Amino acid sequence: MYKNITCKSALNKLNSNYLPYNWDLNVYRGCSHHCQYCYALYSHNYLNMGDFFGDILIKENIVEALEVQLKKKSWKREVINLGGVTDSYQPIEKKTKLFPEILKLLIKYRTPVSISTKSDLLLRDKELFLDLAEVAGASVGISVTTFDEELRKKIEPGSSPTKNRFEVLRVFKGTRVRTGVLAMPILPYLTDNKENLERIFSSAQEVGASFIITGLLNLRGPTRGHFLNFIRNTFPELYEGYVNYYTGKVDKKAYREKLYGTISQLRKQYPLPPYQYRKIRDPEQLVLF
Numbered sequence: 001m002y003k004n005i006t007c008k009s010a011l012n013k014l015n016s017n018y019l020p021y022n023w024d025l026n027v028y029r030g031c032s033h034h035c036q037y038c039y040a041l042y043s044h045n046y047l048n049m050g051d052f053f054g055d056i057l058i059k060e061n062i063v064e065a066l067e068v069q070l071k072k073k074s075w076k077r078e079v080i081n082l083g084g085v086t087d088s089y090q091p092i093e094k095k096t097k098l099f100p101e102i103l104k105l106l107i108k109y110r111t112p113v114s115i116s117t118k119s120d121l122l123l124r125d126k127e128l129f130l131d132l133a134e135v136a137g138a139s140v141g142i143s144v145t146t147f148d149e150e151l152r153k154k155i156e157p158g159s160s161p162t163k164n165r166f167e168v169l170r171v172f173k174g175t176r177v178r179t180g181v182l183a184m185p186i187l188p189y190l191t192d193n194k195e196n197l198e199r200i201f202s203s204a205q206e207v208g209a210s211f212i213i214t215g216l217l218n219l220r221g222p223t224r225g226h227f228l229n230f231i232r233n234t235f236p237e238l239y240e241g242y243v244n245y246y247t248g249k250v251d252k253k254a255y256r257e258k259l260y261g262t263i264s265q266l267r268k269q270y271p272l273p274p275y276q277y278r279k280i281r282d283p284e285q286l287v288l289f
Contacts, residue, residue: 001051002092005029007059010066011080021079021114025066027098029057031086033118033158036230037185040085041222053158056092063101070109077136080106082115089119091158103128112137116182118159120168133176141213142168143182146191147199154234155187166203173208180204184215186259188245189238194262201270210273214263216256219246 012024031038034053041052059065069075082088082102093099103125106113113132115122122129122140132138142165146152152162169179181204186192204212219227224246232239244250 001054002056002058004060005057006061007065009069010059010062011069014081014084019081021081023078023080024084025062025080025082025102026085027059027062027083027088027096027102028086028090028092029059030055031158032056032090032092033087033156035118035156035159037155037187037217037219037223037227039218039220039223041226056090058092058096058098062098063105066102067105067109070105070111075109075111077109077111079112079114079137082113083117087117087119088115089117089121091119091121093121100125100128103132107132107135110136112139114139114141116141116143117168118143118156118165120160120164122168123171126171129172129177130175133178137178138176139178139180140168140172141180141182141211142166143184144200145183145185145187146196147203148191148196151190155190155230166207169204169207169209179207179209180211180213181209182213182215184213185217186214187217188255189241190235192259197262198266198269201266205270205272212267212272214260216259 010025012026014022014024016022030052031040032053038052088099107128113136115138117140129138129140144162144165145155147162149161152159169181172179181200183197183200186197191197201212217227228239228242228246231242241250245252245255
C-alpha cells in the first residue's frame, strides 16, 4: 500500500558523535526492498503501522519543505545524509521521481550529500550527482551483503542484484563523486565466509571505491524477532546457532577475532585510496569527501 503524506520539515537533525554528518533526509517511510535484517522496523511503531515493507508513505511535499530549510540564512550547507532510515531509490521512486527535484535544490543551494543505496536506479540521476559533486560534494555508497544471487533474493528480495550495485560505482570512477562500499551487515554463517568477503573487497578495488565500511549484524528491537523468525523458516539448520550467538551462549570474542582478522587481511590485500579532505569551490566550506 502506498499513501501520500505531508511533512513539516525535510531535514532531521541528528545527535551523534560518530557519524560524519548532522542531518538526514528521508523521502519515504517504509521500504519495499524488504531486507530481512532491516534495523528501521521500529520506525513504523510511531505511526501505529505494522508492515514496514508493505505500507510505504510518500512525503509528497518534501521538495517544497526542503527548499524552505535550505534557503534560510541560518543554513550552513552542512553535509546531508540521504535516506538514513529508508532507501531513497526503492522501486516507488521510479514513479514519483522526487529525487531529481531534491538533487536540483541541493545543487542550487550548494549543499554536499552522502547517500547509500541497494538500487541501481541511482544511475538515472547520474548527471545531477556529477553536477552536485562539482559545486558542493557528493559521496555515493552501495550497501552489499553477498554475491550469491539466490541468497540475496532471500535476504533482500526487493533490492538490485549485487553486480548492478557495483556498476553504480563503476560509472562514477574517475569523477569527483566519491564512492564506497558498505559491506554490512555481515550475517554469521551466511555471508561471513572469506570467499564472499574477498569478492566484495576485490570488486570495490576494481571499480575505484575509496572506502569500505564493514559491520556485523546487530539484532535489536523488532528486528531481532523478525530476523530470527526468518532464519527459522528459511535456514532452520542455522537457527540454533543464531539463537546461541545472539543470547551469548557462544564465544562471541573468538568469532569476532576470526572474522575481523580476515577483514584486516583483505584490507591489506586490496588497499583503497586514503580517506582525505577535498576542498570544494566555496572557500567557506571544507567537507569530508
